[in-house]
Amino acid sequence: MFEIDIPKLRQCCSTPGPPGYEHRIRKLLTQWLEPHVDELYTDNIGNLITHIRGRDSSRRVALAAHMDEIGFIVHHIDEEGFVRFYPLGGFDPKTLTAQRVIIHGREDILGVMGTKPIHLMREEERKQLPKIEDYFIDTGRKRDDLLQYIAVGDPITRERDLVEMGDCINAKSLDNRLSVYILTEVLTRLAETEPPYDVYGIFTVQEELGLRGAYTAAHSINPDFVLNLDVTIAFDVPGAQPHEYGTRLGHGVAIKIMDATVVSDPRMVRFLRQTAEKHQIPHQDELLPKGGTDTGPLQRAGRSGAISGALSIPTRHLHQVIETAHKKDILHTMQLLYHAALEIHNHPWADDPF
Ligand SMILES: [Zn+2]
Incomplete structure (x- = not known):
């Protein structure tokens, strides 16, 4: 029923969108979705919101995915043209060694993350893990040349192309572009139907800095039901x-x-499991003790809260440039999201004890 459009997923992962600077990915999603949905707009904080009218407009279902990716921001350019930066989102500093990045100024400028060579490190320095402040970006350009293109405050993202490896996909920013891609495909299909309730597809901003856009989106849309999409840790x-x-x-x-x-609403967990069983979609449980998602603010920032849950795509090497997900899991996530949105009215919500 669903297929993975690899060129489309590649474009989704490679289009930059660090927290607070989501304009390029938002523009791409607007182009993809505007021809299909009934309504599409961007709110003041930058969330992209799409709306598909359902048979019964008295209830609202929010399907959400954050569209920002972890990145950095330029805070200093020195006399030799080396760039210092702050992180936008949670980074494990050891994963930055030997990485290419793109500084998004007036033009996109390529650079590499540099540190002290191991040959020059003292014995005790070799034993220590690197810190974010140990890194600088080398663009291969002198300061005067560089200043024509970039300035303090410009955002930075990581550079790494998507590849297929066996049954898996490997790329940067599968967190959360994989979910963004899945939501785009499912919304396009849902727009061909008349869903039971109004469906709001929400692409949030600044999730990686503390779930910021999701609060605003939940407050304005005030959903009755929430299904959030994000990747999760696979440490298998x-x-x-x-x-x-x-x-x-x-x-x-x-x-x-x-x-x-978040603690997912147990009624939503039951509904999702039953829907997966009915359509013979393989599924597994997810409990993540550390690390939050937009599911939390989406559950509680509407006027009465929302009956909320989430679908997560198992991902290895999270927050590195080599995030890996399995094609079957991607397809099964699309299928369950689609069927859940179309069958949500069938569940006896009022009679299901929680
Ligand atoms: Zn995420």
């Missing part, structure tokens, strides 16, 4: 114990039970 790798896996690649869409910002 050598050396890990089964209780540490989080999720496993290729074992199906993950139905969120909890993370650091």
